Amino acid sequence: MRAPLQIAVLGPGCRNCRALEKATRRALDELGLDAEISHVTDYAAIAALGVLATPGLEVDGQVVLSGRVPSVAEVKDLLGAVEAE
Amino acid sequence: MSVLQQLPASSRARAGLLAVGALAWTAAYWVNGRIWDLLLVDLVGLDPDARWTASLRFFCYDTVKIALLLGVIVFGVTLLRSYMSVERTRALLGGRREGAGNVLAAGLGVVTPFCSCSAVPAFIGFVAAGVPLGVTMSFLIASPLVNEVAIGLLLGLFGWQVTVLYVAAGLSVAIVAGWVLGRLHLDRWVEPFVLETPVVDGPTGARPRFEDRVRAAADEARSVLRRIWPYLLIGIGIGALIHGWAPEDLFTRYAGEGAAFGVVVAVLLGVPLYSNAAGVLPLVGALYDKGLPMGTLLAFMMSVVALSLPELILLRRVLKPPLLAVFVGVVASAIVAVGYLFNAVLT
Incomplete structure (x- = not known):
């Protein structure tokens, strides 16, 4: 049993950020994965991660997506890729 | 063999x-172009020459047409923009000099997917x-x-000539205002933490598939229409009323071509107003029908869309107050200049 994924939603909390979080939670449910979800809302911290357009998604310390709201299927692919490492 | 047949089955x-x-x-x-006369006059039996019928027909036809275009x-x-990203835009702008950099940045501002x-x-x-x-x-x-949204609405309300004009005006304002701000050397009024932020490359992997792009674009279209339909209905409703009822010279008397300060007044009114293009444009359409000059109206719209209190509060995080004030002043002046230019060229 591996440790839960550390997931961070990067964004100030606008519409797109909430949509990204929803898609991520759905993807986690469908994959049956355990994860801790946190939020980074501070703009300076977000920019320091290399994210220029919100929303962004960070999984286990790695920014995997920025600037758009992905589909649930896409988040599943992204989570699967990080998990396989 | 056609391109279509070469694609795999799922692509086809x-x-x-x-x-x-x-x-x-x-x-x-x-169908929208033909159905309303049929419905309102032939089926419901409204008087085709009555003012109310004209207003109602205008309302129904415009609402559906604008929703479709939008x-x-x-x-x-959204579909085309999904092939661009802010990270790529930054890479393209890196090392550009001012001037050409301003032109490129304004163009990229249009094609880069970006939320406020x-x-x-x-x-x-x-x-x-x-x-x-x-830059x-x-x-x-x-x-x-x-x-x-502005492009879709302009196209629906005024046709492609005004739309092209607006895009040209918007790009000009962005290029000129950005260039002037650069020449003023205001870097000392940028919040210091900005320059201390480490530069990190953005995410590299995760290219969306074509169906992801199409789905995201369809979601966006749905979400835009869902968010703005109340503004649209109210705006087009007021437009329909002005269209049928307000006297022709009501507005021109106060802000028409003769009034030299028309553009300045329009921009001063527009800056504190916070609305999206959907709230303003139907109104702009009705005012144009009543004889207000297009330059004045486009300036009004640009000042509503480009400068708003929420946006300034956001920018305050990175810009100190003097720079914020200069920013508002330069952008507003550029909009006023473009408004007068269009009024002069179009009449």
């Missing part, structure tokens, strides 16, 4: 779906990576000014 199905969508859209647009343009623009809540991280990322302040500003001004 997708192309088919897009073709069916395009066909359904064209049919709906065609939907298809938001879909198309990203203004601050984009600003930090650009400036920290060495993109000049004025960054050109990008940030163009992005909300020339947006797909």
Whole structure:
């Protein structure tokens, strides 16, 4: 049993950020994965991660997506890729 | 062998779906042009010459037409934009000099997918990576000014000539205002933490598939229409009333071509107003019908869309008050100048 994924939603909390979080939670449910979800809302911290357009998604310390709201299927692919490492 | 046959089966199905969508859209647009006289006059039995009938017909026809145009343009623009990213834009702008950099930044502001809540991280990322302040500003001004909702609405209400004019005006304001801001050398009024932010490359992997792009574009079109329909209905409703009832010279008497300060008044009114293009444009359409000059109206619209209190509060995080004030002053002046220019050229 591996440790839960550390997931961070990067964004100030606008519409797109909430949509990204929803898609991520759905993807986690469908994959049956355990994860801790946190939020980074501070703009300076977000920019320091290399994210220029919100929303962004960070999984286990790695920014995997920025600037758009992905589909649930896409988040599943992204989570699967990080998990396989 | 056609391109269509060379695609794998699933791609052909997708192309088919897009073709069916395009066909359904064209049919709906065609029907909308013909159905309202039939419904209102022949079926409901309204008097075809009555003022109310004209207003009602105008309202129904315009609402459906604008919703259709807006939907298809938001879909198309979002789909095309999904091939661009802010990270790529930054890479393209890196090392550009002012002047050419301002032109490029304004153009990229139009084609880069960008939501207003990203203004601050984009600003930090650009400036920290060495993109000049004025060039960054050109990008940030163009992005909300020339947006797909404004383009869809202008196309629906005024046709393509005015739309092209507006896009040209928006780009000019972004280029000129950004260039002027750059020449003023205001870098000392950028919050210091911006320059201390480390420059990190954005995410590399995760290219969306074509169906992801189409789905995201369709979601966006739906979401835009869902958010703005109340503004549209109210705006077009007021437009329909003005269309049928207000006296022709009501507005021209106060803000028409003769009134030299028309553009300045329009911009001063527009800056504190916070609305999206959907709230303003139907009104602008009705005012144009009543004889207000197009330059004045476009200036009004640009000042509403480009400068707003929420946006300034966001930018305050990275810009100190003096720079914020200069920003508002320069952008507003550029809009006034473009308004007068259009009034002079168009009359």
